[in-house]
Amino acid sequence: MDKGEKTKRKVIDAAVSLFNVKGYSGTSIRSIADRAGVNVALISYYFGNKQGLLEELMVEFFEGYNKILEEAYQDLKSVSPKTCLFSIVEKILKYQQHNHHLARFVHREVTLDSTLVRELMMTYFMKEKHFMKAIIEAGIDKEEFRNLSCDFISIQIRALLTMPYSQPQYIREVYHLYPHESYFVQQYMKHIKKWLQEFLYTENDGKIKKQLNIALY
Template structure:
């Protein structure tokens, strides 16, 4: 078995058990048995269970931030609103592609641990910077309403994370399946409506402002 295949089997097994039994309720031997590898393989790649946890969360956020960064870098050629909506769409697709890991990571973020504090001061601080900058530029360019940015970020992140924090509620109570592509497409449209209604300036006002800018040049 190739090293990359062994590592992936361990990761998949860990995500499965961490989701179903919790981190504390899962043993390294259980992960090794499900992955059909020797316990020594886990020590080789991750040192121990805590190292595996740190790898899973860090690896998730490295990919997550790349999604945001790629759109953030387009601010010089797209409007702030376009970039924001592309960020939303790409995050939804990233989470869908990694739905089991997304669910686990988002649940871990609700805990007050040293690892989570470190994650917040590194990865999530960067996320805050990117989103805050997009909103600030949008407000400056009169694309977005003058709103309290921290609260807008809270609302946005709440909508993005809800399907993965409460999948049973969606499935059993609301009868929608968050892992289906149709759900992702429709959910994006609903967040887009929220951006248009709650965040964006009315189209007429934006056009008027742009005309004023053009006349002043």
């Protein structure tokens, strides 16, 4: 990483830290520059203004997020939909764990109605929907997944993956769990896998039917 990239990284890290504490509107370019230890002019040079810095943060996060989905989608050519789906679960949780401050800010920011958020919806969110739908439909076609609504499955999986990083304070204060720790990610992945097995995968359908038949007769 050259000097310019290091400076940009310092500014981005400072902005994420302040945005999480004071909010986007409550944070000034001057305070970001002071936190990063750089001149205000450097922020203008790299990002234009505070809006440009916000866009950089959002794009950086969703580029990494969607890259995981796209790679899993490409893997459908060689591995099962079930493997692709759990790869998404594992990698997105670890991605957010590694970028937990940025994830918290971005997830909070996309709940607001703004031109930037609408643009993100039309680009990154629509791509996310496309990749998830393709993987789920492939699983249904191969009878690995139950024939359920692709849209509702996608919504439920997304909620499971993003909630710990959109509301980390709630999880810390109420449950005394820490989403930024590896232990949390490992245990949470186990529970999501169990949920997928019980709710989505067809592997237990024969066993369930047998149990129902025994109960009926």
